[in-house]
Amino acid sequence: xxxxxxxxxxxxxxxxxxxxxxxxxxxxxxxxxxxxxxxxxxxxxxxxxxxxxxxxxxxxxxxxxxxxxxxxxxxxxxxxxxxxxxxxxxxxxxxxxxxxxxxxxxxxx
Amino acid sequence: xxxxxxxxxxxxxxxxxxxxxxxxxxxxxxxxxxxxxxxxxxxxxxxxxxxxxxxxxxxxxxxxxxxxxxxxxxxxxxxxxxxxxxxxxxxxxxxxxxxxxxxxxxxxxxxxxx
Numbered sequence: 001x002x003x004x005x006x007x008x009x010x011x012x013x014x015x016x017x018x019x020x021x022x023x024x025x026x027x028x029x030x031x032x033x034x035x036x037x038x039x040x041x042x043x044x045x046x047x048x049x050x051x052x053x054x055x056x057x058x059x060x061x062x063x064x065x066x067x068x069x070x071x072x073x074x075x076x077x078x079x080x081x082x083x084x085x086x087x088x089x090x091x092x093x094x095x096x097x098x099x100x101x102x103x104x105x106x107x108x109x
Numbered sequence: 110x111x112x113x114x115x116x117x118x119x120x121x122x123x124x125x126x127x128x129x130x131x132x133x134x135x136x137x138x139x140x141x142x143x144x145x146x147x148x149x150x151x152x153x154x155x156x157x158x159x160x161x162x163x164x165x166x167x168x169x170x171x172x173x174x175x176x177x178x179x180x181x182x183x184x185x186x187x188x189x190x191x192x193x194x195x196x197x198x199x200x201x202x203x204x205x206x207x208x209x210x211x212x213x214x215x216x217x218x219x220x221x222x223x
Contacts (some may be wrong), residue, residue, distance in 0.1 A: 091154075
């Protein structure tokens, strides 16, 4: 199956700052998702983004499938953005999904 | 539309007991997946089911773990004779289509084995 690496592993931001999170895949992917796991453990779908760029409020994501990476942009960060951000892509047949190791984000006031 | 529902949200068991975790997929979704998240780790695939069929259980431990998705009712992940190492968050996801499609996750069940 594919390997998924995320960077940075940890990130501390001052409220209002911008950041970019990166996800690298060991093989080309035709679909990719970004998730936010909040401090209470809930997993929230952010983007389903096989390729191109999508935006949702202060968040946007770009996937370049041919170069095996995806980026998540967070602008004007807020304390509620804290948590762990995961990217995930298909691995093998039957829709198995492999998750990255996550980026732990802490936004401080 | 209701999302993926899981219950219970928290489950405490003593070593040797059985744990039953339930998952109701998004209405209209017939593909269900179970993932396990150990403390401070990412989610790991366990099993993929369609109605009445196990399609891929390559991530499931060979012993004590089983899963089903009956024609009627929720999907069940069953862990027999739980051990402390089974303590984790168990997430269920569902998707609509057969080919790779966006997966929607439930809130998870947090299992604690005493």
